[in-house]
Amino acid sequence: MAENPQQPQRPRPLSPFLTIYRWPVTMATSITHRVTGVGLALGSVVLAWWLVAIASGPETYAAFNAVAGSWIGLLALFGFTWSLAYHLLNGIRHLAWDTGYGFNVKTADATGWFVIVLSVLLAIGVFAFAYLGHGGTGA
Amino acid sequence: METPLHKVQGLGSSHSGVKHFWRQRMTAAAMVPLAIWFAWSVVGLAGARESDALFYLTRSAFGLPLNAILMGAFIVIALYHMVLGIQVVIDDYVHSSGGKIAWMLFTRAAALAVAAVSLFALFRIAGPV
Numbered sequence: 076m077a078e079n080p081q082q083p084q085r086p087r088p089l090s091p092f093l094t095i096y097r098w099p100v101t102m103a104t105s106i107t108h109r110v111t112g113v114g115l116a117l118g119s120v121v122l123a124w125w126l127v128a129i130a131s132g133p134e135t136y137a138a139f140n141a142v143a144g145s146w147i148g149l150l151a152l153f154g155f156t157w158s159l160a161y162h163l164l165n166g167i168r169h170l171a172w173d174t175g176y177g178f179n180v181k182t183a184d185a186t187g188w189f190v191i192v193l194s195v196l197l198a199i200g201v202f203a204f205a206y207l208g209h210g211g212t213g214a
Numbered sequence: 215m216e217t218p219l220h221k222v223q224g225l226g227s228s229h230s231g232v233k234h235f236w237r238q239r240m241t242a243a244a245m246v247p248l249a250i251w252f253a254w255s256v257v258g259l260a261g262a263r264e265s266d267a268l269f270y271l272t273r274s275a276f277g278l279p280l281n282a283i284l285m286g287a288f289i290v291i292a293l294y295h296m297v298l299g300i301q302v303v304i305d306d307y308v309h310s311s312g313g314k315i316a317w318m319l320f321t322r323a324a325a326l327a328v329a330a331v332s333l334f335a336l337f338r339i340a341g342p343v
Contacts, residue, residue, distance in 0.1 A: 205260035
């Protein structure tokens, strides 16, 4: 279309972005899946560090444990724990969708809430279990 | 030039068809049991002494350091899954092709580095030396 120099230019219409919607739970779970995925990618560096610390001997390992046991380390570890629980549970939900199950809106909403609640409970449970002295047993 | 056969085989304009989708799902399926094993192991080793972690990773099952092998499999498959996943994020949010290439190269280099360092550490821990 040719521009009309007489008329002031109207902004082109945009497709609505995230901020425009009232969030259904399925939208929240989808975005959280992506965020936890990126978080776990960063966590892989910590895993590599842990393995290097084990391979390098007691001093290096003690240094790792000191960082991991600090409040900021525990906060990060809790974030990784919850992210892993969430990404695993919601990933199973995605695999079910990929094979054609659970697409019904009611079902998708219900499994979304289920994944959110169960991932938080699992993360808290895992932390309580490790914190109450069940860690360090060599599994 | 694209032949109708090429199109119908799913190898359209992206040149790779469903390969990315399929690999993402296969690595995801493999991660389900591996992630459960990983979570179980790491919870057991939370705050553990180095000797406990060493014992766990070198403990022999069927004549092999099974836990070290599973850890290696977990890391390699998780990082491959990560590269595929981050690629989707880059495709969605990075709009210049130069930026896309730069971010993809960075992601892959980082994944390779983490994998190499982790596997080297595992080899030092449980390797046949």
